[in-house]
Amino acid sequence: MKGIFMILTSNAFAEGEWIPKKHTARGENISPALHIEDIPADTTSLMITLDDASHPLFPNYNHWVIWNIPVCSDIPESIPKGATVSELSGALQGMAYGKHCYKGPKPPFRTIHNYTFTVYALNSFIDLPASSVKTDVLKQAAKLIVGTAALTGKFQSRRKETDQA
Numbered sequence: 001m002k003g004i005f006m007i008l009t010s011n012a013f014a015e016g017e018w019i020p021k022k023h024t025a026r027g028e029n030i031s032p033a034l035h036i037e038d039i040p041a042d043t044t045s046l047m048i049t050l051d052d053a054s055h056p057l058f059p060n061y062n063h064w065v066i067w068n069i070p071v072c073s074d075i076p077e078s079i080p081k082g083a084t085v086s087e088l089s090g091a092l093q094g095m096a097y098g099k100h101c102y103k104g105p106k107p108p109f110r111t112i113h114n115y116t117f118t119v120y121a122l123n124s125f126i127d128l129p130a131s132s133v134k135t136d137v138l139k140q141a142a143k144l145i146v147g148t149a150a151l152t153g154k155f156q157s158r159r160k161e162t163d164q165a
Contacts, residue, residue: 007037008119008149012077019115019153025106026157031064033077036119040147043071043121047141049134050096052105053152054113062096062134063103063115067126067141083130092130094137100130105155112156121147 012032013019021027034048047067055061066079069091076087081101085091097103107113122144128137 004038004040004121004147006039006119006121006147006149008117008151009035009037010117010151010153011035013153015151015153017153019105019155021155024104024155026155027104029102029104030078031075031102031104032117034075034117034119034151036073036075036149038147038149039071039073040121042123042146045069045122045125046071046075047120047122047126047137048075049118049120049138050102050104051116051118051134052107052113053116054107054111060116063105064098064101065094065096065132065134065137066091066102067094067122067128067137068092071121092126092128092132094128094130094132094134096134107155107157109157112154114152114154116150116152118148118150120145 010032023032046069050064051060070089083100093100124144
């Protein structure tokens with residue numbers, strides 16, 4: 001990917017560590033708070049995706065896509081469901097495993113999957129409807145990307161559910 005490399009962190013989990021159950025579809029299914037550093041000066045909007053990097057049939061299976069987020073260094077926890085997110089000044093959530101919403105990790109029982117949050121800094125807004133999927137959004141965003149960052153965590157579904165954080 002082109003552009004400047006930013007830094008993406010979360011107070012919920014560190015790079016390569018366990019994603020807390022509350023941020024998964026086996027828990028409360030709420031998006032974690034995300035913190036972005038080194039956002040390029042020419043950034044107009046942000047886009048975030050969440051992908052299952054370990055899906056055996058569909059590599060990088062998309063769980064969440066949200067775009068036209070105003071430039072900010074902190075994305076709050078628990079982004080609400082809906083095509084338009086008023087809490088983020090009208091950002092749009094598209095169609096993924098989560099339809100117009102965050103849909104957290106939910107691998108098959110007893111398997112560990114890695115999930116990657118990616119933030120894209122864009123030098124423009126994306127003019128697509130909320131019915132769009134990640135591939136459509138990325139296609140339009142490709143020439144607009146001025147920075148990227150990723151954060152990967154892991155989750156394992158267990159028959160006897162316990163928090164893994």
